[in-house]
Amino acid sequence: MAVNRRTFLGGSLLAALSLLVLPGRARAMGGTLPEVGQPAPAFDLDGVAPSADGTVVTTHRSQADFRGRWLALYFYPKDFTSGCTLEARGFQRDLETFHARNAEVVGVSADDPDAHLSFCGSEGLAYPLLSDPGGAVSRRYGSWLAPFSARHTFLIDPDGVLRASWVAVRPSGHSQEVLAELARLQGETAA
Numbered sequence: 001m002a003v004n005r006r007t008f009l010g011g012s013l014l015a016a017l018s019l020l021v022l023p024g025r026a027r028a029m030g031g032t033l034p035e036v037g038q039p040a041p042a043f044d045l046d047g048v049a050p051s052a053d054g055t056v057v058t059t060h061r062s063q064a065d066f067r068g069r070w071l072a073l074y075f076y077p078k079d080f081t082s083g084c085t086l087e088a089r090g091f092q093r094d095l096e097t098f099h100a101r102n103a104e105v106v107g108v109s110a111d112d113p114d115a116h117l118s119f120c121g122s123e124g125l126a127y128p129l130l131s132d133p134g135g136a137v138s139r140r141y142g143s144w145l146a147p148f149s150a151r152h153t154f155l156i157d158p159d160g161v162l163r164a165s166w167v168a169v170r171p172s173g174h175s176q177e178v179l180a181e182l183a184r185l186q187g188e189t190a191a
Contacts, residue, residue, distance in 0.1 A: 030135075030150050033142035033165065040073075040154065040162040041140035045108070047130035048116045058113050060115045061128055063076060063108070063160060070103035070186075072167070072178050075138055075149040079111045079119035079129075083151070083171040090175035092125050096187040101182055102158070108132050109149050142167075155185070 034041050044062040051057045051125040074091070076084045091098075091105045098105050111119070116129040130137075135144035141164075143152040151171070155164040155178060164181045166174070 012066065026032070030144035031139040031142040033152075033167070034140070034154070034162050036162050036165060038158055038162055040142045040156040041137070043073075043108070043130070043132075043137040043140075044112055045130040045132055045137060047108075047128055048113055048120055049128035050120075050126045054126075056117055056125075058117070061130060063156075066104055066106075066156070067160060068158050069138060070098075070158060070182060072098060072100065072103060072105045072153060072182070073108065073141075073156060074151075074153040074174075074178075075108045075141060075143040077148040077152050079115045080122075082110070085123065087151070087169070087171035087174055088119070088123055088125055090171065090173065091127065092123065095127055097179055098182070101179070101186060101191055103182055104128075104131060108137060108143075110135060110138070110147055153179060157185070 006040065021104060040063065042063050046058065046060050049059040049061065074087070076087055078084055093141065096107060103157045110133050111131060112133060113131050116131060116171050132138050132149060135146060138144035138149040141154060143150045143151060151169040153166040153169055153174065154162055157163050163185050170180060
């Protein structure tokens with residue numbers, strides 16, 4: 001099943017209601033969740049990211065840009081909302097630890113790059129935020145509840161394989177959950 005069992009069992013009622021179990025597949029209201037252990041769905045989106053001099057600039061990023069590194073890809077509803085701001089701040093707070101573990105963090109929402117630029121600037125975010133206005137990528141990740149992306153997170157390994165997923169994430173402390181799973185998975189692959 002594509003859903004991280006620990007997260008699902010401890011998750012909110014929304015998580016339970018948003019899933020329909022189909023034979024061998026987990027289906028969310030926003031599309032079919034990708035399966036853990038399978039290649040992560042590709043993405044290729046415009047957005048914003050920090051430049052070499054620390055300023056935030058518009059960019060274009062694809063999944064291929066992150067090959068060779070772990071990737072915490074998180075989907076969220078909207079810039080400047082309380083839960084999304086709390087979640088973004090958590091990932092920013094832990095960004096150095098992600099980098100020390102050979103991992104990048106990328107956020108995805110339906111907001112346009114201009115909104116992301118403002119959000120990154122106001123919150124001091126030093127990781128990419130990508131724009132998925134029609135929800136094409138969000139649908140591939142089972143995260144589209146038009147007109148927003150649902151709050152889901154996916155951990156992708158350096159070879160592009162999905163290793164963990166969280167559905168209907170609670171923003172507080174979520175970055176720490178992802179880091180703990182990353183450490184566990186890296187421990188397994190090192191053994």
